[in-house]
Amino acid sequence: MIASSSPFSFILFGASGHLATLKIYPALYVLALKKRFPKEYAIVGYARTEMDDASFRKLVEQSIRASMPEVTEKVLEEFLTHVFYQQGQYDSEADFSTLAKKLTAIEKGWKDTVRVAYLSIPPSVFPQVLHNLNAGQVRTDPVPFRCIVEKPVGNDLKSFEELREQLMTNFREGEVYLLDHYLGKEAVRNVYYLRLANPMLERLFKNTLIRHVEITASEPGGIEGRAGYFEHTGTFRDMFQSHLLMISSLLTMRLREGEGTLIESRKNALEQLYLPPAAHLNDIVLQGQYAAGTVDKKPIVGYRQEKDIAPESRTNTYIALKLQSRTSRWEGVPFYLRSGKRMHKKETRISIEFQMPFNVGEGAKPNRLDIILQGEAGMRFHLQTKLGGSEPKFRPLLLEDPLVCFGDCLPEHGLLVLEAINGKQQWFLTFEEVRTAWRLLEPLQVHLDRPETPLFLYPAGSDGPEEAKMWIQKDGLQWLE
Numbered sequence: 476m477i478a479s480s481s482p483f484s485f486i487l488f489g490a491s492g493h494l495a496t497l498k499i500y501p502a503l504y505v506l507a508l509k510k511r512f513p514k515e516y517a518i519v520g521y522a523r524t525e526m527d528d529a530s531f532r533k534l535v536e537q538s539i540r541a542s543m544p545e546v547t548e549k550v551l552e553e554f555l556t557h558v559f560y561q562q563g564q565y566d567s568e569a570d571f572s573t574l575a576k577k578l579t580a581i582e583k584g585w586k587d588t589v590r591v592a593y594l595s596i597p598p599s600v601f602p603q604v605l606h607n608l609n610a611g612q613v614r615t616d617p618v619p620f621r622c623i624v625e626k627p628v629g630n631d632l633k634s635f636e637e638l639r640e641q642l643m644t645n646f647r648e649g650e651v652y653l654l655d656h657y658l659g660k661e662a663v664r665n666v667y668y669l670r671l672a673n674p675m676l677e678r679l680f681k682n683t684l685i686r687h688v689e690i691t692a693s694e695p696g697g698i699e700g701r702a703g704y705f706e707h708t709g710t711f712r713d714m715f716q717s718h719l720l721m722i723s724s725l726l727t728m729r730l731r732e733g734e735g736t737l738i739e740s741r742k743n744a745l746e747q748l749y750l751p752p753a754a755h756l757n758d759i760v761l762q763g764q765y766a767a768g769t770v771d772k773k774p775i776v777g778y779r780q781e782k783d784i785a786p787e788s789r790t791n792t793y794i795a796l797k798l799q800s801r802t803s804r805w806e807g808v809p810f811y812l813r814s815g816k817r818m819h820k821k822e823t824r825i826s827i828e829f830q831m832p833f834n835v836g837e838g839a840k841p842n843r844l845d846i847i848l849q850g851e852a853g854m855r856f857h858l859q860t861k862l863g864g865s866e867p868k869f870r871p872l873l874l875e876d877p878l879v880c881f882g883d884c885l886p887e888h889g890l891l892v893l894e895a896i897n898g899k900q901q902w903f904l905t906f907e908e909v910r911t912a913w914r915l916l917e918p919l920q921v922h923l924d925r926p927e928t929p930l931f932l933y934p935a936g937s938d939g940p941e942e943a944k945m946w947i948q949k950d951g952l953q954w955l956e
């Protein structure tokens with residue numbers, strides 16, 4: 476069972492923001508509920524918004540209550556006594572010094588304290604914060620320090636390199652934790668562990684047997700009031716640059732003995748992904764944006780009518796992308812990745828369709844393995860069995876089992892924060908991985924940003940643009956349901 480053994484201060488920059496209130500406070504409360512924290516710890520929010528400890532505790536409490544059906548009052552009450560707030564500017568060294576003094580006062584008498592700074596702020600503010608963490612002595616030797624930065628790290632290859640430089644200038648190697656919350660999901664980690672623990676599956680994962688792979692991440696949700704973040708990010712950067720490429724790497728990476736090899740293998744697999752040769756980039760990538768429609772019988776406005784979105788916005792909310800891997804096992808197998816907002820259902824799924832060497836009879840379909848990571852998580856083998864009668868006619872035979880987490884299950888941000896406190900880095904991204912991902916996707920990003928690149932509209936509540944169906948049909952395939 477993972478828990479924090481040393482006292483720690485968790486300093487959350489952007490404490491008034493969306494990510495903080497939607498994900499981080501509820502995750503920290505769950506860790507307290509599950510007794511993963513030591514006796515001595517502090518959650519210190521930092522932001523420009525005018526608040527004191529009492530009003531910040533109210534905000535944290537509300538965000539926890541809003542995110543779960545019930546809370547344990549005693550645990551919540553005790554948890555809130557560890558919560559503090561420091562109001563300040565991100566570009567003020569003096570304000571960071573005040574924060575450092577506050578931390579020192581809170582930590583008085585603690586032994587072996589770890590300080591964790593979580594940057595839940597827009598990337599435009601990173602440089603000032605990174606500088607002031609040192610200048611204001613929030614990071615101060617010999618206190619062990621971690622700085623957590625959310626994906627996407629940068630907005631393109633150039634801004635990634637600049638941010639990397641700033642991080643390397645301000646921190647030592649091993650102090651930086653690049654967080655992709657998908658790597659905190661048990662189901663996503665399980666893509667690797669299912670392969671490791673079931674050698675039978677590995678025998679099937681071969682280009683001589685597989686026809687194609689589809690990785691879908693769809694959600695009925697829209698931008699949920701995050702116009703500021705999403706308008707500059709879009710589905711391509713938000714979902715592909717890290718989440719879907721990481722899932723592809725976990726599926727195709729070489730399995731080697733020993734936990735220490737995980738990062739190396741994952742990185743190598745990512746490096747082996749490439750854009751297949753094509754007459755035009757439109758054959759490799761397709762973008763869409765949701766228009767007005769209906770989700771769960773509720774009318775939904777189109778993306779351009781959302782609050783704080785420009786009426787002529789060309790931000791993509793749907794992407795379909797074709798990739799291949801150079802690894803010897805997967806070479807030649809096309810990978811189709813797609814992700815969309817305001818789709819008809821919530822699902823993150825890997826589907827592996829196997830080849831059908833010859834036609835065995837009516838009704839027989841190719842074998843398929845689905846690993847469903849979100850939505851109704853589960854594993855499904857699609858087989859065929861013969862119908863009664865003298866003719867070879869077939870019906871589907873489905874072997875399925877839920878893939879819900881059993882055992883020590885924690886919210887993704889909670890698990891990753893605990894791992895960061897404990898200095899465990901293997902489920903965080905490396906700079907090399909982020910660079911490789913930006914390099915791979917950069918030509919497509921440039922292409923998608925061009926005004927002449929088509930942006931196909933699709934009604935909210937549908938399964939994406941009609942053009943995406945024709946796009947995959949050109950390869951003789953259909954999106955798998």
Ligand SMILES: NC(=O)c1ccc[n+]([C@@H]2O[C@H](COP(=O)([O-])OP(=O)(O)OC[C@H]3O[C@@H](n4cnc5c(N)ncnc54)[C@H](OP(=O)(O)O)[C@@H]3O)[C@@H](O)[C@H]2O)c1
Nearest residue numbers: 489491492493494495522523524595596597598625626704
């Ligand atoms: N939200 C998500 O689901 C999500 C997903 C993936 C990655 N991320 C990443 O996580 C980080 C936080 O995201 P978020 O959605 O929580 O951001 P956010 O709500 O837009 O911003 C967080 C806080 O930063 C401060 N802030 C906002 N705009 C600012 C500006 N222009 N200059 C200075 N301060 C500003 C605000 O606090 P004060 O005004 O009180 O200082 C705000 O409450 C970002 O790096 C984002 O890229 C978020």
